[in-house]
Amino acid sequence: MNSRRLTLTSPDETARLAIHIAGALRPGDCLLLEGPIGAGKSHFARSLIQHLLGYAEDVPSPTFTLVQTYDTAAGEVWHSDLYRLTALDEVEELGLTEAFDDAICLIEWPDRLAELTPAGALTLSLSPDKDTEYARHLKFSWTDARWTPLIMDLCND
Amino acid sequence: MSDVTTILGLESSCDDTAAAVVRQIGDAKPQILSSVVYGQNDLHSAYGGVVPEIAARAHAEKLDTSVIEALDEAGLTLKDIDAVAVTAGPGLIGGVMSGVMCAKGICAATGLPLVGVNHLAGHALTPRLTDGIAYPYLMLLVSGGHCQFLIARGPEDFSRLGGTIDDAPGEAFDKTARLLGLSQPGGPAVQAEAEQGDEARFRFPRPLLDRKDCNFSFSGLKTALLRMRDQVAAEKDGLTRQDRADLCAGFQAAVRDVIIAKTRRAIALYMEENPSQPTVAVAGGVAANTAIRAGLETVCAEMGCAFTAPPLRLCTDNAAMIAYAGLERYKAGARDGMDLTARPRWPLDNSRPALVGSGKKGAKA
Numbered sequence A: 001m002n003s004r005r006l007t008l009t010s011p012d013e014t015a016r017l018a019i020h021i022a023g024a025l026r027p028g029d030c031l032l033l034e035g036p037i038g039a040g041k042s043h044f045a046r047s048l049i050q051h052l053l054g055y056a057e058d059v060p061s062p063t064f065t066l067v068q069t070y071d072t073a074a075g076e077v078w079h080s081d082l083y084r085l086t087a088l089d090e091v092e093e094l095g096l097t098e099a100f101d102d103a104i105c106l107i108e109w110p111d112r113l114a115e116l117t118p119a120g121a122l123t124l125s126l127s128p129d130k131d132t133e134y135a136r137h138l139k140f141s142w143t144d145a146r147w148t149p150l151i152m153d154l155c156n157d
Numbered sequence B: 001m002s003d004v005t006t007i008l009g010l011e012s013s014c015d016d017t018a019a020a021v022v023r024q025i026g027d028a029k030p031q032i033l034s035s036v037v038y039g040q041n042d043l044h045s046a047y048g049g050v051v052p053e054i055a056a057r058a059h060a061e062k063l064d065t066s067v068i069e070a071l072d073e074a075g076l077t078l079k080d081i082d083a084v085a086v087t088a089g090p091g092l093i094g095g096v097m098s099g100v101m102c103a104k105g106i107c108a109a110t111g112l113p114l115v116g117v118n119h120l121a122g123h124a125l126t127p128r129l130t131d132g133i134a135y136p137y138l139m140l141l142v143s144g145g146h147c148q149f150l151i152a153r154g155p156e157d158f159s160r161l162g163g164t165i166d167d168a169p170g171e172a173f174d175k176t177a178r179l180l181g182l183s184q185p186g187g188p189a190v191q192a193e194a195e196q197g198d199e200a201r202f203r204f205p206r207p208l209l210d211r212k213d214c215n216f217s218f219s220g221l222k223t224a225l226l227r228m229r230d231q232v233a234a235e236k237d238g239l240t241r242q243d244r245a246d247l248c249a250g251f252q253a254a255v256r257d258v259i260i261a262k263t264r265r266a267i268a269l270y271m272e273e274n275p276s277q278p279t280v281a282v283a284g285g286v287a288a289n290t291a292i293r294a295g296l297e298t299v300c301a302e303m304g305c306a307f308t309a310p311p312l313r314l315c316t317d318n319a320a321m322i323a324y325a326g327l328e329r330y331k332a333g334a335r336d337g338m339d340l341t342a343r344p345r346w347p348l349d350n351s352r353p354a355l356v357g358s359g360k361k362g363a364k365a
Helices: A011-022 A041-053 A089-093 A096-102 A110-116 A145-156 B056-074 B093-110 B119-131 B169-179 B186-194 B219-236 B241-271 B290-302 B320-331
Strands: A002-008 A030-034 A067-072 A075-081 A104-108 A122-128 A136-142 B004-011 B017-025 B031-038 B083-089 B114-118 B137-142 B147-154 B157-163 B279-283 B306-308
Touching: A002 A011, A002 A145, A011 A041, A011 A136, A011 A145, A030 A041, A030 A110, A041 A067, A041 A075, A041 A104, A041 A122, A075 A096, A089 A096, A089 A110, A096 A104, A096 A110, A104 A110, A122 B219, A136 A145, B004 B056, B004 B093, B004 B320, B017 B056, B017 B320, B031 B056, B031 B320, B056 B093, B083 B093, B083 B119, B083 B320, B093 B114, B114 B119, B114 B320, B119 B137, B119 B147, B119 B279, B119 B306, B119 B320, B137 B241, B147 B241, B157 B241, B169 B186, B169 B219, B169 B241, B186 B241, B186 B290, B219 B241, B241 B279, B241 B290, B279 B290, B290 B306
Parallel strands: A030 A104, A030 A122, A075 A104, B004 B083, B083 B114, B137 B279, B279 B306
Antiparallel strands: A002 A136, A067 A075, A122 A136, B004 B017, B017 B031, B137 B147, B147 B157
């Protein structure tokens, strides 16, 4: 498992990072967004999706509907919040296992995926900074070498 | 065609499964003959939220039972029904699809007309079902998953003045409850705490208040809450009951102030149209919050608008609102074919930019 850490000083910086990552995504890619409530998972996902859409469109929170899908030039994007899932078979019922193959997936509360977690996924763990209100610490973790150049590029900026 | 219109409505777009029968004689006040909701409100998951019904099959089974019960309760059979109205979106796709399939099945078997309904139109038209208010009226829809201002001009004619750019207020209440260890759903739990608290002790931000539009943002309140909670907890090595009540009071005051200030702006825009009977209606579970509701009543009175809020059982997800929205569409001549599709996202305001994606043109009803 590779890992790298970054500090994001503001929501705008998180959005810029999301846009940078968006440019590298293609169908079959999966981003696992970890972190407590208020860590900025949805903000990251919203910034990324709005960039891929290329025009102003609502990106509502998926907390209630569990999944929101978007047609973008880069492919179909699935934005999912699994917090409310209670059983693993619900992951398949939602169609997520198929989406892992054909779509770009952004998954909040990915611990619910357990053994269904895609092996090639990139994990982003966000945590609030203790002292600075809007700053966030971000840890990337991945095993698939596909992510290495992108993360190195981001961390060397 | 007789002067009596009777509609069977089906709703399964989120966590609940529901069926209802609504009847209107001429232009008289419509009657809800039955309204069955298989809710999930008593079932809370280990994670402190309402258990979502994800399995399409489970929705399908509950739909069958709901339809039978709704007809029985109304003392009717399918022979007495003029059309079947069904939520075709937006919502949890498995649930919406089950409802649409069930409605198509009934229509195929009986020859009854099918009318697809936007779930949000169901909420937005409810004040006409309950209070018979006239178009155009200003609608504030505030629930767990939605937050928007609409000017309703007809059963399919809505202008969105603004909405949330991130979380809905209901979601913000739920997450506040989670962060403070309170029970779900968060709305009633946070309100009960807030009533014991001092809203002036913690100063929460008022997001987007400086912008002259009718948009909301509630996501940042979570960050503020976390910060204040952790600060107090670090100083005292834990939170007292009073700390928690004060945090709830401060949070609720922020939500209330933003909703009221944006409502004032929305009313000003609405009044530019010189409505003959200026009316503001609010629907959605958040309308049950007494502090928010009292604030809305005050701002409406100040600005010369009547204020109405349907009873809570008709503000939360139900099928009577779908039957009624279907009734308005049906009376206006709308019919859908067997090609009616379930749509996970479906904005109410058709004048807004269409969703144009790869190979798909903007989908319109």
